[in-house]
Amino acid sequence: MNENHKEVFKEEAYELLTELETALLELEATPDDKDLIGKAFRAMHTIKGSGAMFGFDDVAEFTHEIETVFDRVREGDIPVTKTLISLTLQARDLIKMMLDRKGGEAPSEPALQEIVSAFRKLVSTDGEGSPATPPADGSSSVQASPPPPKQEISPNAQVTYRLRLSFSHDIFETGTNLLLLLDELRTLGECTVTADTNDIPYLDAINPEYCYTGWDAVLTTDKGIDAIKDVFIFVEDRCEIKIDAIRTDAEEDRRKLGEILVERGDVAYEDVLRILKEKRPLGEVLIEKGITTPDKVDSALAEQQHVKKIQEKTQAKEEIISTIKVPAEKLDVLVNLVGEMVTVQARLSQTASLLHSADLDSIAEEVERLTAELRDNTLNIRMLPIGSTFGRFRRLIRDLSQELGKEIEMTTEGEDTELDKTVIERLNDPLVHLIRNCIDHGIEMPDVRLSTGKPKKGTIHLSAVHSGANVLIKIRDDGKGLDKEAILAKAVEKGLAAAHAELTDREVFNFILEPGFSTAKVVSNVSGRGVGMDVAKKAIDALGGTIEMSTEKGKGTTVTIKLPLTLAIVEGLLVKVAEDHFVLPLSIVEECVELTREDVGKAHGRNMANIRGEIVPYIKLRNEFKILGDSPDIEQIVITGLNGERIGFVVDHVVGEHQTVIKNLGKFYKNVDSVSGATILGDGTVALIVDVAKVVRSVELTEAASN
């Protein structure tokens, strides 16, 4: 077991904690769900079990207490109550703190004790009702429980051991390879091994099938003494092992050879004192006088060196950490370089296929494979699914709604939509603000909801979808909606709008995003101070995104955050209209179908295609980009799915998938709406990346205008 395993365990434990949290929150809604109880129990059980295995003894111990309670919940002895769930959630947070102790604060012992005694109380009152349990809550921090264990050797502390191994002569008859055992020992940590060959007899007396050698080893490991013993588990009855821990504290002076030899019991203290008086090298004299053997002295010297090395290492090690923080620009440069590489690779592939050279082809294929891998890995460094962020809000919503006496359920969609890591991180705060607003202003109190014919429980729906080169994140609540008049009145009061200005809904709602704007009558600790929305807007702006509000009075509000895909590379569908190439983001492409002149004729001039009985509107890219010339007899429609609607794009040919390195069009073309970027193809020509959403909108606007 090494640090890596620990990290893996930690990751696993974090996942389990999230699972536990989810289960608990769901359990709150359906307290009788046996599956959920089982799920919560299993999560704790695994954390406990593996925790002990990976040296997180405190985690194991603490989790054990809660698991015990849940075991009884599982048996049906204890009912699932709000108190139980709240307590367990608190416990979950403490476990998390214990796990990431390295970075943050460790939970204090009283805090742990408090939870444990609260749990015990729960068991006693709901169970046998015996009063002989520790006092609850307040007094528990001073209760006469055994004092917390002193700062023990922390689980990952490096300890240096001295081992002396001697084997019975016939050890080889068990088929044991001792060198393998020494190798295994070396895998536990920094290890210095010296052989003691003193017992090897003269050649004429040697039995070649016997083992005469013993070994001394000095091992620095974080795996504990049991791991060392495990190495020798198969040979324990045919060998003698002496294991002692030795001090390697940096403050302590380096130990002298004599001290080590005395500690090992190889030399008597008096002998050392006597010889030291001779002022000659100790080792030499000891050997000369036959007090000890050269091997023993060498072994002690090796220990001395080993300890010195470890001390130096510990000092250096303090600066090493398991993750590397890299400035985002460095990653950007890397992503850019990979982008260039992809372009060059496309050229190579194209050239290779033109030259009809098998050798070159195979190289090109290899480069293609490697480039794809490189690209994926590079992008992966930065991409994270948004689900983990959504998960965090579940807790926020629960806690806040409880505080305000509202009942709110959260639903999510598109958790696996991946976004750039930095975007996700910086998205957290604005989302928190927006969700708080939903809870505070949006969702009504349960009785109000009932009286307006709505379900008692409000819903907040979080969703994330790719839309062209953007990601749309929506926060939708089914609350009372925005009050247009109130907002307008406030805007006038604040001097943001003229008293009788004619404003569109969107303009009115956008006032909410102004600094210091709040219509809340009571300032709660949740929201209403008018800070929040503008902060959220600023944060989204900083990410290059936009934020939009739409609302229906009495039905709810939807906040849509549109973020540009910061990805420099996307999978695209390469299509051709006349001689021009275009790229449609593959993520929104649903299918490609043919469009014949006959089909067009049947539609009587409307841009509608009948696809397996379904009417799908389409847009001709040829018209949109004003490309001259006649279209071929059979055209292709690329059907895209956009905001739940299917819209076709008519092109001449579909070329195929294309790894698209997005290049900015530059300032010059920043007002070109229908194109989100461009890419360079293998043969050097430029293909424009169609901003599908914008093209659709502009067509809609034109249509609306002409009607």
Place this chain on the structure above:
Amino acid sequence: MSKRIMTVDDSTSVRQMVSFTLKQAGYEVVEAVDGKDALSKIEGSGIHMVLTDLNMPNLDGIGLIKGLRTHQSFRFVPIVMLTTESQESRKLEGKQAGATGWIVKPFKPEQLVAVVRKVLG
């Protein structure tokens, strides 16, 4: 060259599981159904290690270990016994007969590989 391991067990399922796991781990595997079968197959097989069950018909695991430890070519071959919790005394017998190590059933594939690596390198 990959090392060759003989798995000896009268239970087909155990043999198959062991065999599959070891092949996955990159070893070659020879199967035998009991001690007698094992002894007859081992001659000239170039086996590097033996994994044997203890309770088997014809010749049991202990017998096989004893047989191998007196065998000209396999005196020092590593032998790992598959035991169960309740077979403590049998395990001791096996150790005295010269077994290199043991695995307690039930075991996970990775435990098996770990033990094989331990005694075979």
